[in-house]
Amino acid sequence: MHSNRHLSLILMFVCGLLAWVPGVWSGSGSAIAASIPAQVTHTDALGRQVQLDGAPQRVVSLVPSVTETIYALGAQGLLVGVTDFCNYPPQAQNKQSVGAYDSPSIEAIAMLRPDLVIIAADMATPALLQTLLELDIPVYSVYPRSLKATIEMQRNLGAVLGYAEAGATLASQLEQAIAQLNQEVNQTGVETSPRVLLTIMLEPLVIAGTDTLPGEMLACAGGVNVATPGSRYPMWNMESVLAFDPDIIIVSPHPGTSSPRDFFLRFKQLRAVQQGNVVEIPADWLQRPGPRIIKGLEALRQAITDAATHTPEKIDATQH
Amino acid sequence: MMEAQMLQIQKLDFSYRGKKVLRQISFGVEQGKVVSIMGANGSGKSTLLRLLRGRLQPDGGEVRWGNAAAHKLSRREMALKVAVVPQQLQQPFGFQVREMVAMGRYIYQQPLAGPSRQDWKIVDEALASTDSAHLATRCSAELSGGELQRVMLARALAQQAPVLMLDEATSQLDMGHKRSICLLLRHLGQNGKTIVQVSHDMNSAAEISHKILLLSPAGEQIAFGSPYEVLTSAHIEAAYGVQVDIQRYLSTGGGTGGGTGESTEILRFLPQPLTSRSTP
Amino acid sequence: MQPSIRHTYLWLPLCLLFLGGAVVAGLIYGTVPLTPSELVDILLHPQSSGLKSTVVWQLRLPRVGLAALVGMALAVSGTVFQAVLRNPLADPYILGVSGGAALGAVLALTFFSVQSYVVPSLAFSGALLALFLVYLVARAHQAATHTLILAGVMVGSLCTAMLMFLLLYAPADPMRNALFWLAGNLARGEERWLPYGAGVCMILVLLLWSRAGLLDVFTQGEDVAADLGVDIGRERMFLFCAAGLLVAIAVALAGLVGFVGLVVPHAIRLLWGAGHTRLIPAAAIVGAGFLVGADAIARTVLAPAEVPVGVVTALVGAPFFLYLLRLRGR
Numbered sequence: 001m002h003s004n005r006h007l008s009l010i011l012m013f014v015c016g017l018l019a020w021v022p023g024v025w026s027g028s029g030s031a032i033a034a035s036i037p038a039q040v041t042h043t044d045a046l047g048r049q050v051q052l053d054g055a056p057q058r059v060v061s062l063v064p065s066v067t068e069t070i071y072a073l074g075a076q077g078l079l080v081g082v083t084d085f086c087n088y089p090p091q092a093q094n095k096q097s098v099g100a101y102d103s104p105s106i107e108a109i110a111m112l113r114p115d116l117v118i119i120a121a122d123m124a125t126p127a128l129l130q131t132l133l134e135l136d137i138p139v140y141s142v143y144p145r146s147l148k149a150t151i152e153m154q155r156n157l158g159a160v161l162g163y164a165e166a167g168a169t170l171a172s173q174l175e176q177a178i179a180q181l182n183q184e185v186n187q188t189g190v191e192t193s194p195r196v197l198l199t200i201m202l203e204p205l206v207i208a209g210t211d212t213l214p215g216e217m218l219a220c221a222g223g224v225n226v227a228t229p230g231s232r233y234p235m236w237n238m239e240s241v242l243a244f245d246p247d248i249i250i251v252s253p254h255p256g257t258s259s260p261r262d263f264f265l266r267f268k269q270l271r272a273v274q275q276g277n278v279v280e281i282p283a284d285w286l287q288r289p290g291p292r293i294i295k296g297l298e299a300l301r302q303a304i305t306d307a308a309t310h311t312p313e314k315i316d317a318t319q320h
Numbered sequence: 321m322m323e324a325q326m327l328q329i330q331k332l333d334f335s336y337r338g339k340k341v342l343r344q345i346s347f348g349v350e351q352g353k354v355v356s357i358m359g360a361n362g363s364g365k366s367t368l369l370r371l372l373r374g375r376l377q378p379d380g381g382e383v384r385w386g387n388a389a390a391h392k393l394s395r396r397e398m399a400l401k402v403a404v405v406p407q408q409l410q411q412p413f414g415f416q417v418r419e420m421v422a423m424g425r426y427i428y429q430q431p432l433a434g435p436s437r438q439d440w441k442i443v444d445e446a447l448a449s450t451d452s453a454h455l456a457t458r459c460s461a462e463l464s465g466g467e468l469q470r471v472m473l474a475r476a477l478a479q480q481a482p483v484l485m486l487d488e489a490t491s492q493l494d495m496g497h498k499r500s501i502c503l504l505l506r507h508l509g510q511n512g513k514t515i516v517q518v519s520h521d522m523n524s525a526a527e528i529s530h531k532i533l534l535l536s537p538a539g540e541q542i543a544f545g546s547p548y549e550v551l552t553s554a555h556i557e558a559a560y561g562v563q564v565d566i567q568r569y570l571s572t573g574g575g576t577g578g579g580t581g582e583s584t585e586i587l588r589f590l591p592q593p594l595t596s597r598s599t600p
Numbered sequence: 601m602q603p604s605i606r607h608t609y610l611w612l613p614l615c616l617l618f619l620g621g622a623v624v625a626g627l628i629y630g631t632v633p634l635t636p637s638e639l640v641d642i643l644l645h646p647q648s649s650g651l652k653s654t655v656v657w658q659l660r661l662p663r664v665g666l667a668a669l670v671g672m673a674l675a676v677s678g679t680v681f682q683a684v685l686r687n688p689l690a691d692p693y694i695l696g697v698s699g700g701a702a703l704g705a706v707l708a709l710t711f712f713s714v715q716s717y718v719v720p721s722l723a724f725s726g727a728l729l730a731l732f733l734v735y736l737v738a739r740a741h742q743a744a745t746h747t748l749i750l751a752g753v754m755v756g757s758l759c760t761a762m763l764m765f766l767l768l769y770a771p772a773d774p775m776r777n778a779l780f781w782l783a784g785n786l787a788r789g790e791e792r793w794l795p796y797g798a799g800v801c802m803i804l805v806l807l808l809w810s811r812a813g814l815l816d817v818f819t820q821g822e823d824v825a826a827d828l829g830v831d832i833g834r835e836r837m838f839l840f841c842a843a844g845l846l847v848a849i850a851v852a853l854a855g856l857v858g859f860v861g862l863v864v865p866h867a868i869r870l871l872w873g874a875g876h877t878r879l880i881p882a883a884a885i886v887g888a889g890f891l892v893g894a895d896a897i898a899r900t901v902l903a904p905a906e907v908p909v910g911v912v913t914a915l916v917g918a919p920f921f922l923y924l925l926r927l928r929g930r
Contacts (some may be wrong), residue, residue, distance in 0.1 A: 021907070025863070203780070203787070204785045204787055204908075206780075227905075228904070228905070231905070234905030234906075235906050236905055236906065237659070237787050237788070238897070239631045239655050239660070240631040240903065240904035240906075242632070242651055242654060242655055243631045243632045243651070245651075267658075269654055324814055325680065351766050373827070375826065392832065395826055395829050396829045398829070399827065399829030404827040406823070406827070409820070409821060409824065412687070412819065413869060414874055415816070415819075415821050416605040419873065419877075425818050426606070426813050426817050427828070428815070433809075455727050457604045458605070459604060459605050459873060
């Protein structure tokens with residue numbers, strides 16, 4: 001055991017030396033490859049070529065959805081560092097935190113001696129990426145802005161972390177869920193599709209447009225977004241809500257605000273209020289491109305099918 | 321023989337941050353007289369003026385307004401006794417000149433009311449008496465130095481205090497404007513206003529002052545008395561370190577507006593030419 | 601600046617016209633389009649139901665009222681700070697009030713987080729606390745104006761530092777909410793606060809108007825003001841507290857709305873001079889109209905979405921201000 005370790009150290013040292021000599025590595029590489037972890041190259045969301053010595057053993061995740069995905073893959077054993085925002089599954093909060101996802105502590109990351117850090121392309125700054133690379137820490141970026149990208153991310157993360165099979169399973173589960181929803185929606189027809197308002201935040205009233213992950217999920221579940229097509233996260237006001245009078249209003253309880261349902265229940269003339277279609281769905285199910293997206297899709301579909309059965313009379317009865 | 325003393329200064333001492341600025345100053349200001357305080361830069365003239373209106377507390381001696389010590393009077397009580405024409409000051413905001421002069425009526429205004437009809441009448445009179453009635457609707461930020469100084473004087477007059485204090489109020493004006501303000505001051509003095517001014521202009525000070533207080537660079541009183549008694553070659557050299565020729569003229573007083581018509585003796589001070597210094 | 605300040609009697613009708621126009625625009629424009637006759641009809645029949653009636657009575661009127669109140673408070677407090685500090689570039693948030701309010705809002709969102717009224721009340725308390733700290737410094741020192749400004753900046757920085765420290769401890773969601781909350785938003789649902797805020801603000805504005813002469817005198821510098829008979833220390837404290845209270849109320853009701861307190865007093869000075877007998881009421885009316893109008897634009901240009909009102913106040917205010925400066929050649 002002991003001598004084995006020495007041997008491998010020496011071998012790695014030699015390989016390192018060889019790598020410096022042009023032409024030697026490519027020629028004799030195949031001969032040595034059997035005894036050391038294979039060099040693998042992945043292309044990340046930024047289009048960077050990330051070279052890894054086989055599967056990483058110490059991973060820091062700077063993305064809450066990635067943390068969730070890692071647990072779903074069963075790869076949590078590799079996870080040595082997470083962010084303050086990585087609150088799911090609850091066990092993730094027992095992992096060492098390195099700070100917020102957009103401003104993590106570089107020292108905390110370095111102290112964990114990770115052999116891979118996973119960042120979100122839209123949250124981390126180029127400076128953070130540069131600093132990590134200068135510390136010789138490999139960085140893999142993800143950019144799950146759509147359902148397709150989320151599926152891809154699950155598959156890729158499986159491959160990168162050495163859990164390719166689990167990744168494929170996870171991805172196909174989401175694909176199947178989407179396919180099933182599509183089929184269901186096609187059966188019921190688009191004519192009856194309810195018009196839905198997806199709220200992100202109430203004060204100010206920020207909503208999810210069509211060109212967002214929740215927006216795409218809504219379309220997939222058979223709802224029509226009341227927001228302007230192509231919009232991302234516009235700020236709205238109650239007047240617009242009244243003017244568009246959506247059939248369903250999706251609210252997400254947020255820490256720091258009063259019950260979001262009450263916010264809309266003040267406006268009795270809203271169709272969604274009259275028919276009892278102000279529905280709470282946890283923000284993370286809709287906004288976090290992790291495995292719980294399936295729950296979000298199901299919840300949206302449930303809200304839409306429930307709405308179809310709701311009639312004004314029925315709701316008046318339940319409210320009094 | 322002695323007229324009522326408005327203001328009595330006795331053995332006044334004042335130091336600022338451990339340094340003696342004024343020592344043993346004693347003089348009096350009578351009602352309706354013009355008193356000029358003169359001395360080199362840094363001799364404590366402005367400080368003395370501030371002590372006179374109670375803005376500073378003396379270390380020794382006292383400044384008495386009638387029975388009251390100056391620094392014991394409230395701002396309001398003092399503003400009823402003294403109106404101040406400040407040195408030229410920046411005007412960050414543009415006021416209508418009439419409003420600017422109406423600031424002099426601040427002490428007379430009731431807490432919840434603006435200037436009364438009576439106040440505006442006094443404002444317009446003050447503007448007229450400083451020959452600035454034509455400036456009434458002008459914007460204060462657009463006035464020339466001479467115009468602004470007249471407006472400041474009008475404001476001080478609108479305050480209707482018996483004593484007028486001027487702190488080098490004319491030092492930044494050209495000869496013509498300086499002259500016209502001097503004439504105005506003399507005219508005011510003749511009409512019963514008591515004037516205490518800090519001035520560097522020896523010629524006009526000698527002309528309009530009843531009394532002159534000359535300070536040494538160390539803040540000591542060199543002399544206090546009539547221009548003839550105070551402005552002697554020896555005193556002036558002690559105050560400024562400059563030798564001057566003093567010339568005396570006789571003036572009939574005509575053509576100077578507020579003149580009395582009697583012939584008066586006028587002093588003119590001419591510093592030694594620069595060349596005489598280099599070849600002693 | 602113009603060499604003369606004439607036709608000053610026109611200020612009141614012009615200001616009222618501006619406010620009236622802004623209010624009508626604020627009631628007519630929005631996601632739901634209205635014609636003037638529809639608006640009159642709705643206003644004459646408050647009992648009628650229907651979408652347009654609800655929009656006008658429940659949404660636009662309270663919002664126009666809030667915008668008017670906040671605009672008035674900010675413009676008047678900006679006027680006062682500029683006069684007392686003798687600095688035409690002073691802004692209502694100069695005394696660290698904004699930092700205090702931000703800290704209060706974050707504390708509320710972090711630790712209490714239940715009822716919506718907690719946030720404005722703690723923001724208000726934070727603003728008052730910041731003001732009080734500055735007041736203590738000023739009182740201990742009989743401070744010169746630049747000391748006050750420095751104290752304000754320091755209190756503001758202290759609040760920001762504490763905020764950053766909180767950020768490390770608190771979950772970041774409340775922090776983000778608080779920042780959104782602070783960004784200036786007139787769509788608050790807190791209608792029941794409006795009458796109280798309006799009452800207190802009106803009293804403060806009238807109180808400040810009644811001291812217009814005092815404000816005039818303050819612009820001459822404290823030395824000159826003292827010679828004109830002003831008890832500087834006491835009066836300055838009064839003016840700071842009244843103006844600071846106005847800002848605190850505005851921040852608690854609508855977060856930090858920029859540019860109103862800076863540009864409105866300035867524009868009116870350029871038009872009708874700096875005399876506060878006119879300036880205070882004119883700033884109050886025009887400030888109210890300015891924010892009501894800006895909010896109408898913010899709600900309309902991208903309808904059904906809206907633009908943050910601070911963006912509009914800056915986009916409309918800054919060019920207008922530049923135009924005024926150029927027009928008056930200064």
